[in-house]
Amino acid sequence: xxxxxSEPAAGWTTLTFVYLALAIVGLIGTxxxxxxxxxxxxxxxxxxxxxxxxxSSLTTDLLVAAxxxxxxxxxxxxxxxxxAGWAYVVFGLVTAFAxxxxxxxxxxxxxxxxxx
Numbered sequence: 001x002x003x004x005x006s007e008p009a010a011g012w013t014t015l016t017f018v019y020l021a022l023a024i025v026g027l028i029g030t031x032x033x034x035x036x037x038x039x040x041x042x043x044x045x046x047x048x049x050x051x052x053x054x055x056s057s058l059t060t061d062l063l064v065a066a067x068x069x070x071x072x073x074x075x076x077x078x079x080x081x082x083x084a085g086w087a088y089v090v091f092g093l094v095t096a097f098a099x100x101x102x103x104x105x106x107x108x109x110x111x112x113x114x115x116x
């Protein structure tokens with residue numbers, strides 16, 4: 001079966017590219033700050049959790065969202081038959097969830113387009 005010009009090639013839709021762009025912004029944005037923290041030899045975890053109520057509120061907010069997103073990734077990857085959904089969660093711990101969650105959403109979007 002051949003693809004018509006209006007069909008996205010292999011699931012690469014506009015929404016897929018939006019998610020990929022967000023993944024890149026998430027990776028660059030977080031690692032710009034992470035590298036600065038490493039270069040300054042700062043107490044990364046202490047800064048993250050003990051810099052006042054506003055930072056603690058934001059930390060809690062993002063942590064709960066990341067946990068909910070991780071559960072979503074694992075459940076949705078299984079539902080769609082995407083292999084290694086757990087890898088997005090693990091790589092989120094060593095890179096940034098702001099990178100791996102939009103990356104998962106992009107790959108999920110491709111899967112949805114290709115299976116419909």
